[in-house]
Each structure stands twice: as structure tokens, then as C-alpha cells.
Amino acid sequence: MRVSIFGTGYVGLVTGACLAEVGNHVVCMDIDADKVARLERGEIPIYEPGLEALVERNHAAGRLAFTTDADHATRHGEIVFIAVGTPSDEDGSADLRAVLAVARGIGRSLSDAQLVVTKSTVPVGTANKVREALREAGDGSFEPRVASNPEFLKEGAAVKDFMNPDRIIIGVADDASERQLRLLYAPFNRNHQKIVSMDIASAELTKYAANAMLATKISFMNELANLAEDVGADIERVRIGIGSDPRIGYHFIYPGVGFGGSCFPKDIRALARTAHDHGRPARILDAVEAVNQAQKQRLFEKITARFGEDLSGRTFAIWGLAFKPETDDIREAPARVLLEALWDAGARVRAHDPKAMDEIRRAYGDRDDLALFDDPYDALDGADALAVVTEWKAFWSPDFERIRTTLVQPVIFDGRNIYDPVELAALGFEHESIGRAAGTGAGDSAGHDDA
Ligand code: NAD
Helix, strand or coil: CEEEEEEECCCHHHHHHHHHHHHCEEEECCHHHHHHHHCCCCEEECCCCCCHHHHHHHHHHEEEEEECHHHHHHCCEEEEEECCCCCCCCCEECCCHHHHHHHHHHHHHCCCCEEEEEECCCCCCCHHHHHHHHHHHHHCCCCCCCCCCCCCCCCHHHHHHCCCCCCCCECCHHHHHHHHHHHHHHHHHHCCCEEEEHHHHHHHHHHHHHHHHHHHHHHHHHHHHHHHHHCEEHHHHHHHHHHCCCCCCCCCCCCCCCCCCCCCHEEEEEEHHHHHHHHCHHHHHHHHHHHHHHHHHHHHHHHHHHHCCCCCCCCCEEEEECCCCCCCCCCHHHHHHHHHHHHHCEEEEECCCCCHHHHHHHHCCCCCEEEEEEEECCCCCCCCCCCCCCCCCCCCCHHHHHHHHHCCCEEEEECCCCCCCCHHHHCCCCCCCCCEECCCCCCCCCCCCCC
């Protein structure tokens, strides 16, 4: 099949490469000329395991092309995906300007055989707005067909998720569109039926419902973690205790420093906004967001509780800047909240992340109070304490002796509970983690979910 994808970011590029891998001819379009030029040269602008080889192979085979030419991309695809960003607007709603700009552009040269599919995460009703934009831009000789196909891939495991999805949600308004999408996804649907077909509004809402449910689990656990500290309990024991109930399960109940990334925070805000727009209070969603904002300050609060409010003259090492492991994405990352709070309090930061340091450089530029190191142990030199913010696997079993002797003081703020408090105490560390009252907890720590 011939497929076009507008927006060649995390979702568009992974979608394009994976659809090309199973034999489709894919054109990926982006307005970012630099990104398209890099892709043409074989450079992958984002870090995503397995993506580089996939892009290289399919580009070389002539099944995956990149362009800035919107008309060419529109004419190419039997199915045309919209996968551009939908960031938060000032009032929390999803900013649909890019989605609708793409629709207006596509509408100029769309034919009646083509199907336009929204893959971006968009509020209920957006497909209707896309159809309207297509109709207004077209010559009026046919009714444009639209569908919704929200994406559930997880950054860090995006290729794997796309190739082996646990469900493929398609929201359709007519049989022809459903047939086209079922055909496109047939190679990913061989093992058992994964395609869930529904009306468009339900498909649009399903994406928000999934992210909101997951974010709710995280904020719930973080609220309980803080309480556990107050009442002298160990949240890691509580986690194991409740996760063993199959109705609850172990996924997404890890306490930590809050959720970040390009999806959960903005999607929670957008869904809450939709509820408010319908005159319906979004009490749970508002609380999930508020708890998360507060939790992102948690490590900083622990640092000031230990070192005082004025941190001028202090230096802190941070391990982990990406919003989660296996990605270079720093959008709304908890590490950024910590970095900025430390700077505001006068501290300097020495940091390491396996993949996200270029993004941090791009976001903050050169500053005297930030030094980035390729070797995590170099970041410890002259630092008063180490804060672990992202649970990259390489941090799980570090050389503790080297950490202890390199830090000015042997203090670790463990934002992901990856270290055993008893072990660390025995090694001579002061160890602050999330949701474990002093003297509680051994073993049972560590772990993470792929958000
Ligand atoms: P991204 O920011 O990585 O990529 C968006 C791309 O769209 C950019 O390359 C940008 O240059 C391009 N773009 C903007 N305007 C354009 C236009 N008019 N024409 C063509 N290209 C244009 O975003 P992303 O993370 O890939 O997310 C895209 C959508 O998918 C969002 O709605 C997001 O919520 C959703 N989503 C993201 C993920 C994820 O893990 N990142 C997962 C599921 C769904």
C-alpha cells in the first residue's frame, strides 16, 4: 500500500519505518527541512532503540522516503496519516493548529479514494474538524473520508510496540475506511485479533482514557509514598503488597519523582480541559496533575531539607535527565524541574545521561552552573551529593565505593528507589529515597515501567 505520514517525529518516523518494513511504500513529510535533510543523509534525529537500522534498511530498499513537499506527500498515499504534535495550549487544551494546518494543505489535492487518518492524540471531535478543513480546502466534488487511529507506542520501546501492538484502535465512520485500515494493519494482526474497531469519538477518547488511567496510578502511588514517609511505612513493601492482587497488578505503581514526557502531562491537561468545556468537573484528573507537579519537587525538597534553602556554593550530581530510560526525550522531564530548582537556589549541577545530554544542551545552552559528562562517575567529582532521577539500567548496580569516595559527602537522593536502603547504609551512605521512612525497607526495591 502507499502511505503518507505528515509529521516525522517520534510517532511519525516510527510509524513510517514500521509500515515500510512490512512492504508498504511510505513517504514521510515534515516542515522541518533540517530534520528531513538529516533523515535523507541517514541520520536519525531521535534516539529510539532499533529505529536507526529500520530506517536505513527501508530507505535503502526504496520503501521509505522523506520530503518537505506536502503536495507530493498528499498525492502519494492511499492512506494519509496526520502525526504532528498536539502540545498543550495556554489553557491546557490540545493545540490543534498543526493538525488543522496539515488538513487544510492535504485538502487542496486530496482525491476521493484517499483516507485521512489522525494518529496524533487529539480531543473528541477533532476528526470532524479535520473533515471540515479538508472539505473547505477541496473542490467540493466528494465528501472526504477521515478516521482516527490513536497511537499507543511507548518511547524507548516504540519499534517493538508498533511491530507487536497489544491493540490497534481504529475509529471509523464507514466500511470502506475500516477495510482500508484493517488491510494496512493485517501484518501486525496475525497472531490474534488485535484490531478494535469503533466509532471515531470513542477512538479519540480511548487514547486519553488510557494515558489518564496510567497517570492516575502513578500519582496515586506518589501520594501514598509521601504518606508512607509520614507514618513510618515503606512504600516499596506496600507496592509489592498491593501489586500481587491481580485486580491491581504491578504495572505503573512505582513511586518516584513524578511523570513527565510529551504525552501524560499534556494529555491529562487536555482531557481535563475537555471535561471543563462540557461543564463537567474533572476532579480526579485535576488531582492527578496537582499531585504530579508537587511530586516533581520532591527530590529538591529532600535536598534542601538536608543542605538548607540556600544552596549557593553547593554542587550536585544528577544521573538521568531524560523523562524515562531508553529515550533522549526531556519534554516535561522531572530532571528539568530539579535542575531549575537547584539553579534558582544557587547550586551548580554536574550531570550525566546516556542519551539526553544533547537535548539538555539544546534546551539550556552553555551555562556556568551546568556541566555535562559522558562518564557518570566524572559527574560526581566535587559534588556534595548524587541525585538519581532516571532509572537507566546502567545506574542500578554502580560502583558504590567509587561513588562514596568521589562525592564530597556520601549522600544519595534516590528518586526511583533503585537502591536498597539497608545495603547503602551498610556501605556508609546517607540514602534518601521516595516513600520509605527511615529505618524501613530492604530488598524489594528497583524496577520501572515503560511509560
Ligand atoms: P514530535 O514533536 O516528535 O513530532 C512532530 C513532528 O511534526 C515534528 O517533526 C514537526 O516538525 C512536525 N510538524 C509540525 N507541523 C507540521 C506540519 N504542518 N506539517 C508536517 N509536519 C509538521 O511529536 P510526537 O512525539 O511524534 O507526537 C506526535 C503526536 O503523537 C502527538 O499528538 C502525541 O501526543 C502523539 N503521541 C506521541 C507518543 C510519543 O510517545 N511521543 C505516543 C503516542 C501518541
